[in-house]
Amino acid sequence: RKEVEQDPGPFNVPEGATVAFNCTYSNSASQSFFWYRQDCRKEPKLLMSVYSSGNEDGRFTAQLNRASQYISLLIRDSKLSDSATYLCVVTKPDTGRRALTFGSGTRLQVQP
Amino acid sequence: GAVVSQHPSWVICKSGTSVKIECRSLDFQATTMFWYRQFPKQSLMLMATSNEGSKATYEQGVEKDKFLINHASLTLSTLTVTSAHPEDSSFYICSARASGDGTDTQYFGPGTRLTVL
Numbered sequence: 001r002k003e004v005e006q007d008p009g010p011f012n013v014p015e016g017a018t019v020a021f022n023c024t025y026s027n028s029a030s031q032s033f034f035w036y037r038q039d040c041r042k043e044p045k046l047l048m049s050v051y052s053s054g055n056e057d058g059r060f061t062a063q064l065n066r067a068s069q070y071i072s073l074l075i076r077d078s079k080l081s082d083s084a085t086y087l088c089v090v091t092k093p094d095t096g097r098r099a100l101t102f103g104s105g106t107r108l109q110v111q112p
Numbered sequence: 113g114a115v116v117s118q119h120p121s122w123v124i125c126k127s128g129t130s131v132k133i134e135c136r137s138l139d140f141q142a143t144t145m146f147w148y149r150q151f152p153k154q155s156l157m158l159m160a161t162s163n164e165g166s167k168a169t170y171e172q173g174v175e176k177d178k179f180l181i182n183h184a185s186l187t188l189s190t191l192t193v194t195s196a197h198p199e200d201s202s203f204y205i206c207s208a209r210a211s212g213d214g215t216d217t218q219y220f221g222p223g224t225r226l227t228v229l
Contacts, residue, residue, distance in 0.1 A: 032216035043205050043220040044156065087155065091216050098209065098216045099146055104155040 001026050004103035006088050012109045017078045021106045023071040023088030030090040032098075033064055035073045037084040038105065044087055047073075078110045115139055116208050118221035125196055126229055132192045133224045135206030141186035142208035146218065147179075150203040162189040186211065196228045 006023045013019050025033075033050040048055065050062040050071055061074040071088055088103035115138040125131050135145055143164050148156040160181055161169040168181035180192040189208075193200055203225050207218040 034217075041203075041225075043223045045220070046217060049215070049217070092158075098144075099158050099161055100207075100216070100218060101158070102148075102155040 002104075003027060003101045004088055004090055006086075006103040006106045008104060008106060010107040010109050012111060013078055014111055015078055015080060017110075018074065018076045019078060019108060020075075021073045021086055021088075021108075023073075023103055025069050025071070025088075025090045025101075027090075027093050028066075028069060029093035030101075031093070032091040033071055034089040034100075035060075035062055035071075036087040036089055036102075038087055039084050044089075044102075047086070075108075078108075080110050080112060083108055083110045114210065114219045116206065116219045116221040118206055118224050120224060121222060122225040122227075124227045124229065127197050128195055130192055130194045131196055131226060132190055133204055133206075133226075135189045135191070135208070135221050137187045137208045137210075137219070140208075140210045142189075143186065143211040145183060145189040145206055145208045147181065147189075147191050148205045148207065150205060150223075156205060159191075193226065196226070198228045201226055201228045 004025050035047040036044040037047045038044045048057050050064045054063045059076045063072045085105040085107045087105045089100050092099045117136045119134045145162040147159045150156045159174045162181045162183040164183045170176045183189040205223040207220045209218050
């Protein structure tokens with residue numbers, strides 16, 4: 001089983017749509033959670049951290065369910081510029097190094 | 113703030129040569145830097161953790177004698193791919209975590225695309 005699993009997509013949605021991505025992680029000892037976005041042939045860029053209480057940043061809302069080891073990202077009012085691959089990321093449990101484990105990403109294509 | 117640079121951004125080399133990639137934190141100090149590799153249509157895979165002033169910690173399956181890491185200062189880590197072969201062709205990305213930062217946030221460099229002929 002992969003440490004972090006995501007639906008690869010692609011998700012093709014029209015502008016203005018609401019889209020949700022899900023992610024599951026295998027190690028219950030993981031402590032920090034993030035969503036990154038990666039554009040084609042570019043480095044990942046931090047989109048937002050994910051907190052147990054859920055958090056929102058503009059059109060983006062992230063949720064964490066520790067009991068189910070499940071993370072979600074909701075994007076409202078999709079823009080063309082949201083087209084990218086969204087990476088679910090968790091810290092490795094050996095917290096001394098606090099290294100990151102990446103999911104394989106979910107590709108989003110927002111269409112005009 | 114929190115800018116990480118990498119040099120070179122791309123490199124093409126012949127099989128058997130060695131290639132050095134630099135990763136610099138430009139506006140913050142980084143006790144720990146990380147090196148990742150990404151093959152086409154795959155996710156980032158952690159290769160090693162680079163610690164300033166000490167030996168790097170390599171992930172299982174990553175040859176430490178082939179991928180030499182040096183973290184000589186709080187703002188610079190280098191990855192040297194020794195005797196590169198075509199199967200080493202990949203996108204190499206470094207990241208850094210700010211010293212004293214209580215979070216696990218990592219800032220990524222723009223990556224280095226290596227092609228070995």
